[in-house]
Amino acid sequence: MELLDAVGESLASRRGEIIQAVVETIAMIGNALLAAVLVGLPGGTLLYLTRPAGPHPRRTLHAALDAAVNVVRSVPFLLFVVALIPFTRWLLGTSFGTLAASVPLAFVAAALYARFSEQTLLEIPPQTVELSRALGASTWQLITRFLYPEARSGLVLSLTTVTISLISYSTIMGVVGGGGVGDFAIRYGYQAYEPELMYSTILIMVVIVMLIQAAGTQLARRLDRRGR
Amino acid sequence: MIELAGVSKTYRRGGDEAPALHDVSLTVARGEMLGVVGESGSGKSTLLRLINHLEAPTAGTVHVDGEDLARLAPRARRRRRRRIGMVFQQFNLLANKTAAANVALPLALQRRRDAEHVRRMLEFVGMADHAASYPAQLSGGQQQRVAIARALSTDPHLLLCDEPTSALDDHHASEVMETLAAVRRELDTTIVLVSHELDVVRGSCDRAAILEEGRLTGVADVVAPPPAQTFSSYAARVRHVLEGGSDRRESELREPREAREAAAAREEGAA
Numbered sequence: 001m002e003l004l005d006a007v008g009e010s011l012a013s014r015r016g017e018i019i020q021a022v023v024e025t026i027a028m029i030g031n032a033l034l035a036a037v038l039v040g041l042p043g044g045t046l047l048y049l050t051r052p053a054g055p056h057p058r059r060t061l062h063a064a065l066d067a068a069v070n071v072v073r074s075v076p077f078l079l080f081v082v083a084l085i086p087f088t089r090w091l092l093g094t095s096f097g098t099l100a101a102s103v104p105l106a107f108v109a110a111a112l113y114a115r116f117s118e119q120t121l122l123e124i125p126p127q128t129v130e131l132s133r134a135l136g137a138s139t140w141q142l143i144t145r146f147l148y149p150e151a152r153s154g155l156v157l158s159l160t161t162v163t164i165s166l167i168s169y170s171t172i173m174g175v176v177g178g179g180g181v182g183d184f185a186i187r188y189g190y191q192a193y194e195p196e197l198m199y200s201t202i203l204i205m206v207v208i209v210m211l212i213q214a215a216g217t218q219l220a221r222r223l224d225r226r227g228r
Numbered sequence: 229m230i231e232l233a234g235v236s237k238t239y240r241r242g243g244d245e246a247p248a249l250h251d252v253s254l255t256v257a258r259g260e261m262l263g264v265v266g267e268s269g270s271g272k273s274t275l276l277r278l279i280n281h282l283e284a285p286t287a288g289t290v291h292v293d294g295e296d297l298a299r300l301a302p303r304a305r306r307r308r309r310r311r312i313g314m315v316f317q318q319f320n321l322l323a324n325k326t327a328a329a330n331v332a333l334p335l336a337l338q339r340r341r342d343a344e345h346v347r348r349m350l351e352f353v354g355m356a357d358h359a360a361s362y363p364a365q366l367s368g369g370q371q372q373r374v375a376i377a378r379a380l381s382t383d384p385h386l387l388l389c390d391e392p393t394s395a396l397d398d399h400h401a402s403e404v405m406e407t408l409a410a411v412r413r414e415l416d417t418t419i420v421l422v423s424h425e426l427d428v429v430r431g432s433c434d435r436a437a438i439l440e441e442g443r444l445t446g447v448a449d450v451v452a453p454p455p456a457q458t459f460s461s462y463a464a465r466v467r468h469v470l471e472g473g474s475d476r477r478e479s480e481l482r483e484p485r486e487a488r489e490a491a492a493a494r495e496e497g498a499a
Contacts, residue, residue, distance in 0.1 A: 127320040133282055134314040135334050136306035145337065149324050226323040227364025 101178025
């Protein structure tokens, strides 16, 4: 209880700033998750479909996608953010602010989720694909009627993991003026010599991550009827 | 109905060529139930998959109802395939869908919804009470009957069965074979049944194509066994066999190795 009181007290002094920081974090992660679902999931699905032993082998396309995912994932994130500044400026007219900070996060989110969703789809038994062919399903029907329904709990779990990684990635977005909770902790906690503010922020983030994980696990379990 | 003329199939992996079927010619008449027997690796599953063009022949032609699926555009081929039902060794039910949703799936692919028809199909295979169950809640035999209902949901004139009883114990296998017999009797569906279990073929088929190492070595006219005894329960059957009935079948004396291995693999998967 004493700990909670201390946390509450330290945060109360910066209430306005922390609310703004939370809003910025949610905005950045929301944009990035949108990219994960709209770009990453189709990307992962393409990786799955076009792999050499897949339903629609396309060697070149698969290799190109695979390389793109690996490149985005292998560049250290801070360098990636800086390296992407010219692109962000070209895209948005500015490289500064919360929206601009969403751009590198969106790339990482899409690459992460592409890889995760590919791996989730690979766990579907090959008989499911065989069934879709025998039933005369189109490729679109294979994806929407067979693959996604069968993989849905794994897709939810991996999106949960992506969300949590994004929270961590988003903490360095202060370098391009993205703000957010991490930036708040550094500025007011570390640089303004209020260490209890920084530790309070860390504590809150741990709690948030645990809640997100619990929600994701619970949803995935409800969606899973495989009886394992 | 089905006409295979000089059909060969060779799989290519890297530079290697693995011949699966060699120069097979065979016809199946409308309303007939044809068994395809052979040891594992004899090409019998390949033969079945050539009929609905899941595999393309390397040489020769396959006609179903006078039509060569190889000559159709992909979209038209998919449409023809929907009129051919298929039953698999491992049932291939979608785990996240109920029995009813699995049976409704082939209709859904044609943007059709007919809950009444789905219910009738489940009733036909004796699974109406389990419409809301998920596959994991059903026994293997029940899953296979749901899979048969799914295959029948589009009113196919042809049913292809790939080792439909090989993953099942004897009791469930006989339930499934009774269901297939009812399909033939009441729906007049032409059936091609691939099996390595000779008793299953003897108990249900009119003729049996014999495959050895990818070659068709003969077509046997099946002599029906004495009327199959049906049992009200597993216990009744066991008692009959153990307490002096003469129901011992060859498969029970000498269980094929691959069936045992498949059963072991299933148990591992379930654990």
